[in-house]
Amino acid sequence: MFNPPCAPHPASSPASALEPHGTALRATTPDPGTSALRLVTGRVHTHAARRASLLAGLLERPARIAPKFFYDAQGCALYGAICELQEYYPTRTERALLERHRAAIARHLPRGAQWVDLGCGDGSKSLPWLAAIQARRYVGVDVSPTWLARAAQAVEAARSDIECVGVVTDFEEPLDLHPVLSERPHAPPVLFYPGSSIGNFEPQAAAGLLVSFARHTGPEGALLIGADLVKDRALLEAAYDDALGVTAAFNRNVLRVVNRELDANFEPRAFDHVARYDAAHQRIEMRLVSRRPQEVRLGKEVRHFEAGESILTEYSHKYTVEAFEAMLRAAGYGQVRHWTDPHGWFAVFLARAS
Numbered sequence: 001m002f003n004p005p006c007a008p009h010p011a012s013s014p015a016s017a018l019e020p021h022g023t024a025l026r027a028t029t030p031d032p033g034t035s036a037l038r039l040v041t042g043r044v045h046t047h048a049a050r051r052a053s054l055l056a057g058l059l060e061r062p063a064r065i066a067p068k069f070f071y072d073a074q075g076c077a078l079y080g081a082i083c084e085l086q087e088y089y090p091t092r093t094e095r096a097l098l099e100r101h102r103a104a105i106a107r108h109l110p111r112g113a114q115w116v117d118l119g120c121g122d123g124s125k126s127l128p129w130l131a132a133i134q135a136r137r138y139v140g141v142d143v144s145p146t147w148l149a150r151a152a153q154a155v156e157a158a159r160s161d162i163e164c165v166g167v168v169t170d171f172e173e174p175l176d177l178h179p180v181l182s183e184r185p186h187a188p189p190v191l192f193y194p195g196s197s198i199g200n201f202e203p204q205a206a207a208g209l210l211v212s213f214a215r216h217t218g219p220e221g222a223l224l225i226g227a228d229l230v231k232d233r234a235l236l237e238a239a240y241d242d243a244l245g246v247t248a249a250f251n252r253n254v255l256r257v258v259n260r261e262l263d264a265n266f267e268p269r270a271f272d273h274v275a276r277y278d279a280a281h282q283r284i285e286m287r288l289v290s291r292r293p294q295e296v297r298l299g300k301e302v303r304h305f306e307a308g309e310s311i312l313t314e315y316s317h318k319y320t321v322e323a324f325e326a327m328l329r330a331a332g333y334g335q336v337r338h339w340t341d342p343h344g345w346f347a348v349f350l351a352r353a354s
């Protein structure tokens with residue numbers, strides 16, 4: 001799971017448009033009404049593969065649902081609301097951090113770069129940077145063609161001279177942007193990965209993702225990445241279990257996605273939203289906990305849930321500056337800078353080969 005597709009993003013796109021095509025990237029042209037966006041289809045799961053992985057997770061003990069399934073249209077709307085909540089500090093803290101230090105950060109970024117917006121959503125987080133570093137090309141990367149087209153429209157509205165390419169790819173698959181990036185060999189890639197979405201990955205997978213980033217940025221490029229920092233349990237748990245219940249609705253909504261994807265009959269109200277901070281693993285663990293013994297049909301399967309039995313829906317790992325810097329160095333980045341907010345709640349890192 002990369003970045004929430006919608007600013008985060010409606011995950012499911014019409015299957016026909018997304019049939020994987022071996023590993024080669026395949027160019028498709030979106031409907032002309034949108035933009036001069038060139039759309040390239042990367043590694044995407046077929047609908048059948050998506051359903052199979054969803055079913056397999058639910059039949060496991062304990063059951064689990066991958067966070068990418070949060071982001072249907074309703075999930076995107078709820079995530080957008082989460083980002084505006086008082087308790088959910090990451091979005092506004094990162095935004096203020098990037099605004100405050102944009103000039104200092106841009107000084108360390110290559111000019112005339114390809115700006116690679118990982119999990120771009122509507123592209124809004126990237127717009128100020130395209131000018132700041134005179135980017136030559138915008139490469140949106142997302143699981144949803146709909147969001148890619150929206151991001152391209154926003155970019156073209158801001159910078160009509162910039163080339164836009166959209167790559168549809170599922171972030172559960174290894175990232176392979178080399179064919180697209182090598183089309184502009186003289187424009188070093190700057191990979192932009194905000195929002196602490198790396199937190200959804202377990203440590204080994206996160207380390208693997210950073211290695212793949214380092215392979216893509218190469219000797220001339222750079223990675224600009226946001227990471228939420230370890231802090232007081234009460235602050236963290238409030239951010240994932242807000243008083244209004246928006247995060248609870250976001251979490252329960254995934255059961256509606258499952259009902260659609262698997263012809264299931266989950267009753268979202270029959271599950272409690274629980275968000276706990278696990279200090280040993282330095283992560284928020286979000287779960288849906290069965291309020292009573294219940295049978296749930298999952299297509300042809302039936303899954304029994306005991307009262308109190310949980311479904312894991314998301315990990316959100318938190319980092320210390322030292323630990324995250326060490327992860328970037330271990331991934332091959334020789335030069336790492338970081339900026340934090342006055343509270344020390346969130347950090348952005350700029351990593352380069354040397």
Ligand code: AVJ
Binds near residue numbers: 003199315
């Ligand atoms: C989009 C994955 C960064 O983990 O903080 C927000 C998603 N989950 N509230 C996060 C989320 C619950 C968010 N990320």
